Amino acid sequence: MSTVKHFLRTVVGRAYPRLVGVWREKSWLIFDVLFPLLQVSAYVYIYRAIGAPPEFSGFAILGGATIAYWMNVLWSMASQLYWEKETGNLQLYLLAPTSRMAILLGMALGGLTATTVRAAGVILVGALLFRVPLQVSHGALFLGVFLLTLVALYGLGMLLSSVFLLWGREAWHLSNLFMEPVYLLAGFYFPVRALGLGLALAASVIPITLGLDALRQLLYPQLMENFRVLPVEAEMGVLAGLAVLFVFLARGGLRFFENLARREGRLTLRGQ
Amino acid sequence: MASYDLAVKTEGLTRIFRLRKREARDGAREILALDRVTLEVQRGELFGLLGPNGAGKTTLIKILATLLLPTSGRAYVAGIDVVENPVEVRRHINMVVGGETSGYGLLTVEENLWMFAQFYGIPSREARRRILELLALVGMADRAKTKVYHLSSGMRQKMNIVRGFLTNPEILFLDEPTLGLDVQTARTIREFVRRWLEEHPDRTILLTTHYMHEADELCDRVAIIDRGRILACAAPWELKTALRQEAVFRLRVEGIADAKAALDGMPEIRALAQHAEDGQLLLDLVLASEEALVSVLARLSASGARLAELRKEEPTLEDVFLALVGRKLTEDQDEHS
Amino acid sequence: MMRRLREAWQGIKVGTWLGWQIESNWTEPFLFAIYAVIKPVAGVLILVVMYLVVAKDGLANPLFPHVFLGTTFYLYVVNVLSGVSWTVVDDREHYGMLKYVYLAPMHFYGYLLGRGMAKTLLATLSVLVTLLFGVVGLGVRLSLDDPKLLVGALLLGLASLAFYGILLAGVSLLIARHGWVVGDVVAGGLYLLCGTAFPLSLLPWPLRALGLGLPPTHWLEALRRALLGSGLHSELSRLTSAQLLLILVATTALGGALSVGIVGVAERIAVRRGLLDMQTMY
Secondary structure, three states, X not given: OOHHHHHHHHHHHHHHHHHHHHHHOOHHHHHHHHHHHHHHXXXXXXXXXXXXXXXXXXXXXXXXXXXXXXXXXXXXXXXXXXXXXXXXXXXXXXXXXXXXXXXXXXXXXXXXXXXHHHHHHHHHHHHHHHOOOOOOOOHHHHHHHHHHHHHHXXXXXXXXXXXXXXXXXXXXXXXHXXXXXXXXXOOOOOOHHHHOHHHHHHHOOOHHHHHHHHHHHHHOHHHHOOOOOOOHHHHHHHHHHHHHHHHHHHHXXXXXXXXXXXXXXXXXXXXO | OOXXXXXXXXXXXXXXXXXXXXXXXXXXXXXXXXXXXXXXXXXXXXXXXXXOOOOXXXXXXXXXXXXXXXXXXXXXXXXXXXXXXXXHHHOOEEEEEOOOOOOOXXXXXXXXXXXXXXXXXXXXXXXXXXXXXXXXXXXXXXXXXXXXXXXXXXHHHHHHHXXXXXXXXXXXXXXXXXXXXXXXXXXXXXXXXXXXXXXXXOOEEEEEEOOHHHHHHHOOEEEEEEOOEEEEEEOHHHHHHHHHOOEEEEEEEEOOOOHHHHOOOOOOEEEEEEEEEOOEEEEEEEEXXXXXXXXXXXXXXXXXXXEEXXXXXXXXXXXXXXXXXXXXXXXXXXXXX | OHHHHHHHHXXXXXXXXXXXXXXXXXXXXXXXXXXXXXXXXXXXXXXXXXXXXXXXXXXXXXXXXXXXXXXXXXXHHHHHHHHHHHHHXXXXXHOOOHHHHHHOOOXXXXXXXXXXXXXXXXXXXXXXXXXXXXXXXXXXXXXXXXXXXXXXXXXXXXXXXXXXXXXXXXXXXXXXXXXXXXXXXXXXXXXHHOOOOOOHHHOOHHHHHHHHOOHHXXXXXXXXXXXXXXXXXXXXXXXXXXXXXXXXHHHHHHHHHHHHHHHHHHHHHHHHHOOOOOXXXX
């Protein structure tokens, strides 16, 4: 059997539980759409309280929807292998004569599909509820930036998964640590340029930073003229670079950390 | 024999686990889990690793299954070095660990097994055929559509077994496959393993267990392992025959608290295990010859013991373990528990 | 009676000890301290940047100290409410401990309360650090004009949060792994509905009415009055501090009663449906 076929079978195999799981336990729909929506609403009202123009509410809604992806990467990608280890699945994955990248990709695609439903729900309900102007000036470009951001983001997720392979409970806490500080640094609720160009550029290592910035530029070109980090095309270039870099690093990282974990006997260590 | 002719070959395999400072046991920062293990398993064999908990069985399996690196020594599976080429090794093996579940509770039995089959590149139609066939063999045909979190632990274990056999591996590692199962489920699994090997005589199974009757019933050859070292390796009948030259007795005595102390220093006693039961002391004795029994009884009598029961026994693997290690396998489990 | 009390105490003791171990011993104390500081401070900094970008007078905006204080004490809501409900999922699906906890001769409710205590201790650390950051780094001026109100409100509010957290833990007993977000959803809802970071008057009237009926709204308002000398919500301005405390007493008692009832019912359903050792990862 060809390697490509085997790779694809693995991707489909691992994506399957994610896709089936979300439809089998529908209660997630309430929680997963409701939770970001509540947060987004709070930030919209904070902006309203200080008399911000309506575009800022749009920033918050877009950021809130993107948070769904970040949460998915943190909790269902990065720290997933920790959960898999705890339940005994990790050793079975590693035992299988298949690509680890395919397993991670399956995990990513499964999670991404479910998260897209969630993010779309947040944007739709948020925009209707708060009557926020959401007018995309360049549809194809907007879609391109969005997809590029996702590829880079899930590439980072794969890299984090490989790093987290080594860890036990630390992985959980690290994911937890990567919430508020990343919400801040990536500018989920405000234009990241407000942090200063230097910090904004440094934060660009998180793909969402430039992804969000580019999407906001395409949604609110006038307002963003004063706030943009880089022109959209340059941001797309960086995102493409990050995507390649993260996937490449994830591949090497998986090999390195798997070996390290094999040496230290941590692949099957439970209850940490 | 060259490593490629063998299913498994190890040479001086050693594994040391290093502990952090705060985890040190009695000041020791290292645990010797495997101590220069050298082993050969033939293709087509059902090979057993028999030893108490913590003997090193699982560590050895993990190394062979490419989940753990040895500290030193070499290991080959299907003639391939597990350290140098783990990816290639994985094409030839699968593993089932007793007491563990696999897959996701929200998926059905069939879906979980199909998912694992995909990791091995088995086409969906072929995978479903094998899944249904194997589920029928372990008596779970009617559970294919049941979600895993609705299964009993015995059922989950059977599903786990099916997962191991599903990929038709050249070499299968079964780590305590019947651990914690009821008698009937354990028997079903043992029968299934035996039948599968009869139908696939070119396949190899390496089984770890601390149930002697399981090793005795299933295995072509057995290695007895304790504290990381292989103490003996032969067919169960050979191990027992070697002991037949000696004499195995079970004694039940009263009026004595510690027979070991009373019999201490008698050279004709090869091994002795004792445990109290209903106010009496049960002794398992391996003696150099039957004649030695007279002096043993005399010593016991002099210590105030009264003989309540005496039986001469055919040696079992338990006696082999006792003779080799100086304590019973079950005794060790008691200590562990 | 004595035995029930002893079992409850045992549950609280074990729950607190275990909760603290799980929260703190995963890394070195130094790293743990950094972790405990970075998260809450980052949360506040998001608001700071929003104010700096949009508000004309930046942090000198008269709303800011109230928003800062609300967000800081809201850390208790996140930690205790979400934390306790997550405990159930973690113990059940990760450590496989829930069934053993349940069958041990200690009070299950007491155990959950103990886990809540550990979360409260941890949140206290974060709240203190954030307050310090606000005073030193952001120039927020705190006064201690009404220490009785501060202590009374703080204790009642914490007890109330623990009760509502336990109530959610009861709900979590019955739902799948992703149900851990039930705590987050409720906490997120409270952030919005209780006017944690903006005046309630901005909310549409049905939500405003709902917010005015929620205990944390009164709790945060009492804390604002105690530490800043004035409240944020015009809707509550007619209430005296004593009335605010009285409302807190009533809602805490209600929370206690509801949590006991709901956990009891959830326990029975979980046992009937065999959910105590459910594995629902996917």
